[in-house]
Amino acid sequence: MNLGTLVFLALTGVTLAGGIGVVATRNVVYGAFFLLVALVGVAGIFILLLAEFLALVQVLIYGGAVTIVLLFAVMLTQTPEQRRVQDNPQRPLAVVAALVSLFLFSLAALTTPWKVHDDGAGPAVSFQELGIALFRDWGLPFEIASLVLLVALVGAVVIARAREEP
Amino acid sequence: MTPLQAILLLGGALFSLGLYGVLARQNAVLVLMSIELMLNAVNLNLIGFARYGAAGGAVGQIIVVFIITVAAAEAGLFLAILLRLYRSRATVNLDRVDSLRR
Numbered sequence: 001m002n003l004g005t006l007v008f009l010a011l012t013g014v015t016l017a018g019g020i021g022v023v024a025t026r027n028v029v030y031g032a033f034f035l036l037v038a039l040v041g042v043a044g045i046f047i048l049l050l051a052e053f054l055a056l057v058q059v060l061i062y063g064g065a066v067t068i069v070l071l072f073a074v075m076l077t078q079t080p081e082q083r084r085v086q087d088n089p090q091r092p093l094a095v096v097a098a099l100v101s102l103f104l105f106s107l108a109a110l111t112t113p114w115k116v117h118d119d120g121a122g123p124a125v126s127f128q129e130l131g132i133a134l135f136r137d138w139g140l141p142f143e144i145a146s147l148v149l150l151v152a153l154v155g156a157v158v159i160a161r162a163r164e165e166p
Numbered sequence: 167m168t169p170l171q172a173i174l175l176l177g178g179a180l181f182s183l184g185l186y187g188v189l190a191r192q193n194a195v196l197v198l199m200s201i202e203l204m205l206n207a208v209n210l211n212l213i214g215f216a217r218y219g220a221a222g223g224a225v226g227q228i229i230v231v232f233i234i235t236v237a238a239a240e241a242g243l244f245l246a247i248l249l250r251l252y253r254s255r256a257t258v259n260l261d262r263v264d265s266l267r268r
Contacts (some may be wrong), residue, residue: 008169008172010206012172012176015176015180016176016179016183017178017218018214019168019179019180019183019203020183021260022183022187022196022199022200023183023184023186023187023190023191023196023200023201023203028193028195028196031196031199032195032199032206033197033200035199035203038180038203038206039202039206042206042209042210042216045173045176049213049214049216049217050174050217051213051216051230052258053227053255054209054213054227054230054231054234056230057234058209058234061234061237061238062202062206062234062237065238065241066202066237066238066241067246069241069242069245070195072239072245072250073195073198073223073244073249074195075196076208076245076248076249076252077195077248077249077252079252079256079258079259086192087190087191087192088190088191088192088260088261090189091189091190093182093189093249094185094186094189094190095186096191096218097185097186097189098182098183098185098186098189099180099182101181101182101185102178102179102182104176104178105175105177105178105179105181106175106178106241108174108178109171109175109178109212110167110171110175113172114168114171114219115219115220115221116168116170116218116219116220117219117220118220118235119216119219120218121169121218122217122218122219122223123223125223127226130224130227130228131222133224133225133228134224134228134231138228141231141232142176142237145231145232145235145236148235148236148239149238149239151239152239152240152242152243153242155240155243156242156243156245156246157246159243159246159247159250160245160246160249160250163168
C-alpha cells in the first residue's frame, strides 16, 4: 500500500466523519464545524487528484464564506428549540432512502465498465490551462454565472430588507 | 478497486449522508448543510472523472467551478429567506412551515 492510498484513506475517513457529524449532531453550531471538517477533507482529496485550484476555491468559498453564512444564519435566528435539534418523524424513511441510494451508487460505481484514461490517470491541468479554458471556451457560461451571482445578491438584499411594503 | 471507483464510492457515501440529512432534519440550517454535502459529493465525482476518465482535462474542473458559484449564490439567498421566515414565523423548524398544506 503506497503513500497516496494511505493519504486517500485518511482523507476519506476525515470527510465521512465530518459528514456523519453533520447529520448526527444535536447542536446546529457543531453541525457547522463538522461541515467544515468534511469540506476540508474534500479539499484534501481535490489536492490528491491534482486539482489544486479547486482545492483553494473549496477552502476559500465553502470553508470560508458558506460556513460563515451558515453561522450567521444560526446567530440571527436563535430560538430555544435550536439548542437541541430533533429529527422529524420521517427519520426511518430517511434511513431507508439513504441506504438505498448508497447501495445504488455503490453498485453503479463498481459494476459500470468505466472508460479510464489510457495511462491510468490523465495529465494534471495547470492553473494556466484552466484559466485559458475558462475564459476562452467557457466565456459565455462564465458571464452567466457572474450574472447569477449578481441577481442572487440583489435578490437576497431585497428579500431580507427590514421595511415592509406599504 | 480502481482509484476512480474509490472516488465514486466516497462520493456516493457522501451523497447518501446528505440525502439522509435533508430528509430527516427539522432545522433549516442543518438541511442546507446536508445539501452542501450532496453538492460536494457531486464535485468529488466530477473531479474524479476529470482525473481518471478517458475524456478528462479541464472540463470537469470548470463545471465544478460553476457548481461552487451556484452554491455560493444559494447560501446567500438561503440566509435572506431564512431571516424573512424567522421574522414572520419566529421559527426555523421546517415542519412548522406548512401553510401550503392546510
